[in-house]
Amino acid sequence: MLSEPLRYELYGLRHGNPYRIEPLDPLARAGDRALLVDIDGFVSTEALRAYLRESVAAGESAFVVVSGRDYTGRTTIANHVLDVYREVSELDDRLLVSRIKVGHNRDFEWVKEAMVELQNEIEEADLTLSPALTESLNTIEGIDEGVYQSRYRGLARRLHGELAGQARGRCSFGVVFEGLRQTSLVDAMRKVFKSSRSIAVFTHGDYKHANTPSYEELSRLDVHLIKLEPLKGEQVRCLAEERWRAASALPSPFPPDSLETAWPAPTPIKSVVKTLSLLLDIRLGSAADHGPWPDNTELEIPHRFMFFMIRMLNELGAS
Known part of the structure; x- marks a missing residue:
């Protein structure tokens, strides 16, 4: 027997659980844009925007590295x-x-794959390119490794001109x-995208001790570098409350002070979001259907319930 779907509308949530754990992608889903919360001390969107504006105004390409450990939100921030x-x-x-997943250290292979994927994206978008450029793009996979950077740079420059x-x-x-496995890939892309804006x-x-560049090596590159750290208690509260405000006009069912104290140690953002998602679903699934929140006080997520469930989820390895 199938269980009944959770009634998120009781919380005023028209688009489901706002604490989804999959990466947010506002280019693919415009609704994700509101869920990308500016958290003080996490990512400075202001500094990022200033760097990108400077690059665009100068007619230069932009290069950004997003560095962090697992579950710190690297893909979402990218x-x-x-x-x-x-x-x-x-x-x-x-x-x-x-979008390319780097699997080894041969820069040539990944830059080539990126150029091929760009060609595929252009075709899927049904954009019109000149016959000459189309013919040149069709030679991408046959370009020799010894000359690929200069040849790809020329193609990227021409591609910018026609797409503009x-x-x-x-x-x-x-x-x-x-x-990213080695800084030489960044150097290669700087040469390929040098004139393509x-x-x-x-x-x-x-x-x-991993097979990746150190943060110190990255800091010496000519890039905008974003370092992601686990969230502290006040950052967890900001994340939970701002995502809720973006998704519902009703008050949050989470007690604000409990949001800070429930995570006494810094915790990666993806782990926090997963736990918030589970807490919301568990409460919604277990509360009696006596109408919407906040009139239905059984939908509140009180302090003791939060701490008990977080401890249980940790013991089960589910958070």
Whole structure:
């Protein structure tokens, strides 16, 4: 027998649980934009926007590295970077993005794959390119490793020119590399995107003794570097409350002070969001259906319930 679907509308939530754990992507889902909360001390959108504005105004490509450990939100923040770039560049929804998961240290292979994926994105968007550029793009996979940077740079420059002149509105493009393994990939993309007025974003696992660059190595690169840290109690409260306000006009069922004290140690944002999501679903599934919150006080998530459930979820390894 199938269980009844949870009635999120009792909390005034029209689009389901606001604490979804999958990466937010405002370029793909406009509704995610409101859930990307500015948390003091986590990511400075103001500093990011200033860097991107400076790059766009100078006619230069932008390069951003998002560094953090697992569950710190690297993919979501990479998507946020692209969305801010789209906004600063006044592109509406006309930013084509190639997404690459880096699996080894051969830069040539990943840059080539990124260029091929960009070509696929252009075709799927049904954009019109000149026959000459289309023919040149079709040679991407046959370009030799010894000359790929200069050849790809020429293609990227021509691609920028033709996408900027599209009849439906100016378009641009960018690449996300998930899992940066060596700084030479950043250097390679700086050369390839040198004249294309585009953006490259890299996510980086910040682990000592791992087969990745150290944070100190990244800090020496000519990039905008974002370092993600686990959330402290007051940041958890900000995240929970601001996401709720973005999703519902009703008051939050979480007691504010409990949101700070329930996470006494810094915790990665994805773990926090997962726990908030489970708490909301458990409460909604167990409360008697006596109408919507806040009149139905059984939908409140009180202090003792929060702490008991968080302890139980931790013991079960579910948070």
